[in-house]
Amino acid sequence: MDDEPRKHVVIVGGGFGGMQTAKSLAQSNVDVTLIDRRNFHLFQPLLYQVATGGLSPANIAAPIRSIFGRQKNVSVVLGDVLDVNPQAQTVSLKPKTSNWREDEANEVAYDYLVVAAGSTNAYFGNDQFEAAAPGLKSIEDATEIRKRILSAFEAAEIEDDADRKQRLLTFVVVGAGPTGVEMAGAIAELARHTLRHDFQNINPEESRVIIVDGGKRVLAGFKEKLSSKAEKSLAKLKIELQFETHVTGIWPHHLLVKKNNQTSQIDTETVIWAAGVAGVPLGKKIAAGAGADCDRAGRVVVQRDLSVNRFANLFVIGDLAHCEDTDGKLLPGVAPVAIQQGAYVGKMIRDEVDDQAELIDRKQFVYKDRGQLATIGRSAAIADLGKFEFSGFFAWLLWLFIHILSLAKFQNRVLVFLQWSFNYLTFNRSARLITEAGNGTDLRGTLASAGHNDQNHKSSEEVADD
Amino acid sequence: MDDEPRKHVVIVGGGFGGMQTAKSLAQSNVDVTLIDRRNFHLFQPLLYQVATGGLSPANIAAPIRSIFGRQKNVSVVLGDVLDVNPQAQTVSLKPKTSNWREDEANEVAYDYLVVAAGSTNAYFGNDQFEAAAPGLKSIEDATEIRKRILSAFEAAEIEDDADRKQRLLTFVVVGAGPTGVEMAGAIAELARHTLRHDFQNINPEESRVIIVDGGKRVLAGFKEKLSSKAEKSLAKLKIELQFETHVTGIWPHHLLVKKNNQTSQIDTETVIWAAGVAGVPLGKKIAAGAGADCDRAGRVVVQRDLSVNRFANLFVIGDLAHCEDTDGKLLPGVAPVAIQQGAYVGKMIRDEVDDQAELIDRKQFVYKDRGQLATIGRSAAIADLGKFEFSGFFAWLLWLFIHILSLAKFQNRVLVFLQWSFNYLTFNRSARLITEAGNGTDLRGTLASAGHNDQNHKSSEEVADD
Numbered sequence: 001m002d003d004e005p006r007k008h009v010v011i012v013g014g015g016f017g018g019m020q021t022a023k024s025l026a027q028s029n030v031d032v033t034l035i036d037r038r039n040f041h042l043f044q045p046l047l048y049q050v051a052t053g054g055l056s057p058a059n060i061a062a063p064i065r066s067i068f069g070r071q072k073n074v075s076v077v078l079g080d081v082l083d084v085n086p087q088a089q090t091v092s093l094k095p096k097t098s099n100w101r102e103d104e105a106n107e108v109a110y111d112y113l114v115v116a117a118g119s120t121n122a123y124f125g126n127d128q129f130e131a132a133a134p135g136l137k138s139i140e141d142a143t144e145i146r147k148r149i150l151s152a153f154e155a156a157e158i159e160d161d162a163d164r165k166q167r168l169l170t171f172v173v174v175g176a177g178p179t180g181v182e183m184a185g186a187i188a189e190l191a192r193h194t195l196r197h198d199f200q201n202i203n204p205e206e207s208r209v210i211i212v213d214g215g216k217r218v219l220a221g222f223k224e225k226l227s228s229k230a231e232k233s234l235a236k237l238k239i240e241l242q243f244e245t246h247v248t249g250i251w252p253h254h255l256l257v258k259k260n261n262q263t264s265q266i267d268t269e270t271v272i273w274a275a276g277v278a279g280v281p282l283g284k285k286i287a288a289g290a291g292a293d294c295d296r297a298g299r300v301v302v303q304r305d306l307s308v309n310r311f312a313n314l315f316v317i318g319d320l321a322h323c324e325d326t327d328g329k330l331l332p333g334v335a336p337v338a339i340q341q342g343a344y345v346g347k348m349i350r351d352e353v354d355d356q357a358e359l360i361d362r363k364q365f366v367y368k369d370r371g372q373l374a375t376i377g378r379s380a381a382i383a384d385l386g387k388f389e390f391s392g393f394f395a396w397l398l399w400l401f402i403h404i405l406s407l408a409k410f411q412n413r414v415l416v417f418l419q420w421s422f423n424y425l426t427f428n429r430s431a432r433l434i435t436e437a438g439n440g441t442d443l444r445g446t447l448a449s450a451g452h453n454d455q456n457h458k459s460s461e462e463v464a465d466d
Numbered sequence: 467m468d469d470e471p472r473k474h475v476v477i478v479g480g481g482f483g484g485m486q487t488a489k490s491l492a493q494s495n496v497d498v499t500l501i502d503r504r505n506f507h508l509f510q511p512l513l514y515q516v517a518t519g520g521l522s523p524a525n526i527a528a529p530i531r532s533i534f535g536r537q538k539n540v541s542v543v544l545g546d547v548l549d550v551n552p553q554a555q556t557v558s559l560k561p562k563t564s565n566w567r568e569d570e571a572n573e574v575a576y577d578y579l580v581v582a583a584g585s586t587n588a589y590f591g592n593d594q595f596e597a598a599a600p601g602l603k604s605i606e607d608a609t610e611i612r613k614r615i616l617s618a619f620e621a622a623e624i625e626d627d628a629d630r631k632q633r634l635l636t637f638v639v640v641g642a643g644p645t646g647v648e649m650a651g652a653i654a655e656l657a658r659h660t661l662r663h664d665f666q667n668i669n670p671e672e673s674r675v676i677i678v679d680g681g682k683r684v685l686a687g688f689k690e691k692l693s694s695k696a697e698k699s700l701a702k703l704k705i706e707l708q709f710e711t712h713v714t715g716i717w718p719h720h721l722l723v724k725k726n727n728q729t730s731q732i733d734t735e736t737v738i739w740a741a742g743v744a745g746v747p748l749g750k751k752i753a754a755g756a757g758a759d760c761d762r763a764g765r766v767v768v769q770r771d772l773s774v775n776r777f778a779n780l781f782v783i784g785d786l787a788h789c790e791d792t793d794g795k796l797l798p799g800v801a802p803v804a805i806q807q808g809a810y811v812g813k814m815i816r817d818e819v820d821d822q823a824e825l826i827d828r829k830q831f832v833y834k835d836r837g838q839l840a841t842i843g844r845s846a847a848i849a850d851l852g853k854f855e856f857s858g859f860f861a862w863l864l865w866l867f868i869h870i871l872s873l874a875k876f877q878n879r880v881l882v883f884l885q886w887s888f889n890y891l892t893f894n895r896s897a898r899l900i901t902e903a904g905n906g907t908d909l910r911g912t913l914a915s916a917g918h919n920d921q922n923h924k925s926s927e928e929v930a931d932d
Contacts, residue, residue: 038899038900039616039620039898039899039900040898040899040900056522056523056524056525056897057522057897057899057901058522058897058898058899059522061899063664063898063899065661065664065665066664066898069663069664070663072666075666075667076623077623077624078617078620078624078900079624095621095624096617096620096621139899139901140901150505151544151562154505154544154562155561155562157543158543158544158545158561195531197535197536198529198531198532198535199531200538200541201541431522431523431524432505432506432524432529432532433504433505433506433523433524433527433529433605434504434505434506434544435523435605435606
């Protein structure tokens with residue numbers, strides 16, 4: 001057995017699922033190659049804090065190489081995975097290179113492949129919304145949203161026309177899931193507390209923050225009782241809720257929405273999209289190559305052991321996987337699911353390689369739901385721990401505690417979360433920089449109306465929100 | 467006198483000079499409008515820490531509005547100043563507006579105008595160098611340089627060709643002034659300490675860091691004894707020094723340099739420009755409008771009271787001013803000069819407005835030189851305090867102390883400098899994110915050789931380096 005080459009496990013994606021898979025293989029007799037497009041792991045649950053100036057990008061990102069600095073069986077490669085060939089057992093990889101080189105894609109052979117490439121913002125057939133209403137998936141998304149929010153206050157400060165001023169001070173969040181509620185709460189606090197004394201010609205406290213959603217309540221993944229608690233917390237922050245309302249068009253100076261077949265207009269220049277996510281395009285390629293199905297949100301339908309169709313050495317986990325629970329319910333696209341799936345797949349590979357266990361022994365993946373949490377602004381949250389549920393300040397403390405623990409585990413940076421708690425507790429949002437956009441595209445040029453298509457929200461309800 | 471309208475003081479630029487002017491007018495019976503292109507004040511002396519992943523942009527930037535939140539006579543306006551009309555006493559301002567608006571420039575009238583618009587990277591007739599060798603003036607510059615340095619290590623990790631690998635691990639800093647020395651020291655530490663365990667196919671410790679300079683020693687603004695101390699510290703970090711060497715061309719894979727009329731080639735893909743700065747273009751417009759002179763580096767030659775030509779209510783201060791000391795020596799473009807000039811102008815305006823003092827009473831501006839400091843890497847520095855000079859760890863502690871004090875004064879954020887000291891002391895550079903470039907331009911398209919023009923360094927010696 002010593003003569004056999006070590007098995008090669010390729011992991012695509014350095015999010016929660018991919019990181020956990022690699023960590024679970026630390027003691028295993030395999031070589032691991034972790035491929036990501038970025039050089040850092042992103043703690044996405046706090047991305048909305050970057051978008052509202054509470055945290056710096058680096059506070060919620062950790063260099064992947066540092067994390068595996070001491071785990072010597074992991075190689076980290078920066079690159080784009082273009083495709084997967086399950087028959088040949090190869091991934092087609094375009095490495096990220098220096099500033100001056102153009103490299104060809106090359107093939108990387110694997111014995112096991114774990115795809116944890118995640119999800120992207122979904123506009124459900126209204127891709128033209130993207131420029132006008134950015135979503136919140138990447139650091140660049142977050143700094144772009146931060147720029148738009150802060151620029152709107154700046155523009156309002158020098159605006160003489162009262163209507164335009166009010167329009168600039170109106171912020172619309174599309175989607176009432178955890179991301180939408182967190183974003184709206186953070187914008188409201190920015191306006192009502194942080195910026196309160198900063199301007200002379202406007203009163204930031206008079207800003208309107210509106211959540212538009214196609215459903216009937218906020219945080220629809222939670223029990224109704226908790227939703228209504230959350231709605232009370234949102235009302236305290238003077239956040240307006242418009243339910244059963246679908247976005248039909250986004251224009252430079254207004255948003256068109258439809259409710260009960262009646263179209264109305266919200267005057268605003270800042271729209272944030274939190275209405276849904278879909279699997280990255282790689283998912284569809286993998287499904288096609290492996291003869292598996294993709295769901296409507298571009299997620300690969302996986303077997304009970306998270307493998308794809310008949311390919312026992314090809315796994316899809318995390319946000320990109322369409323994985324059903326034992327009772328047939330789709331697992332949500334949240335970090336705990338990805339982490340448990342990564343641990344499950346890592347352990348299975350370890351067992352099979354080290355003990356040469358038979359594939360037939362594979363146990364089904366079972367998600368242990370420890371409950372869910374959502375936060376609304378500075379000191380309110382709701383918690384549903386299955387057996388019991390609660391809300392308010394204690395739920396917020398629990399939320400804080402869990403996030404600080406998770407953040408500390410992967411970053412080991414005591415001072416960072418001290419800074420964060422400090423900012424959070426004092427209303428200080430010190431990372432309020434307007435920096436240049438990441439993509440350099442002129443947004444005005446790509447704007448277009450969506451006509452009267454109200455499909456966007458119907459499908460969003462079927463898609464994991466966070 | 468109560469019927470007279472309050473005097474309007476317009477300040478252009480929220481750097482050290484502009485901020486100090488506005489602060490000095492806090493108790494004065496004037497209205498102040500502070501105009502800046504950015505919404506934050508930048509602590510530029512630590513920008514090289516952002517470029518090398520030691521600090522996040524937000525750590526060295528403070529929102530200008532927050533700083534003046536309690537100083538009610540200051541209005542902050544985000545915008546570009548296009549021109550100044552000293553005869554009409556107006557500035558032409560293009561406000562920064564929201565994402566969707568195109569605004570016309572408008573005229574702002576002033577009673578006093580203080581221009582502290584600063585400097586930009588200077589390539590001395592070789593503007594084509596800019597894309598290939600970015601300088602270090604803005605947050606976007608710093609994140610671009612950070613991206614290039616980190617990407618070079620990533621590219622080297624997956625490079626099979628030994629020559630290309632070595633080329634990727636070669637970093638060239640052009641200019642041996644304070645910025646160049648600090649940058650080179652920080653890159654060397656990144657390679658030799660921070661990244662030491664992060665890669666599998668390369669040994670970051672084998673990186674070459676080269677400083678190229680047209681002069682004969684590093685930190686030419688310091689005494690020779692201190693320069694040679696600094697050179698010893700650089701040698702400890704294995705930084706190579708090439709003196710009397712001029713850059714004649716920058717190509718994607720190499721740099722052409724000339725020494726004693728002999729051209730040679732340095733294979734590298736990462737070049738950082740620290741060879742000089744020049745006044746922003748507004749300087750030339752002001753000089754032309756006021757009938758004043760500009761020096762070769764685009765700085766406005768000012769009177770002894772820092773006013774411009776015969777316009778007693780128009781001042782230029784800081785990096786944009788060509789101001790000579792009592793013995794005819796040009797004052798350097800450093801923060802203490804700008805701060806003292808801001809305080810001087812602020813006090814003068816206050817005296818004239820509040821006491822209606824005669825202009826004829828104006829005292830000459832005299833710079834109080836309290837000495838200068840430069841740091842080389844983690845725990846070495848040189849200090850020249852005039853009466854006595856020293857180097858090594860104690861100088862570094864002094865440098866740390868002074869910078870922490872200055873940072874704290876304007877930011878009042880205890881935890882930020884705790885984090886910084888912590889990072890600094892533990893070699894941790896946690897802000898090692900490769901994010902997308904700010905301008906979205908394709909750098910490959912704008913590259914060109916400079917031919918054999920060795921002017922760039924000759925003039926750089928006449929220009930303030932930092």
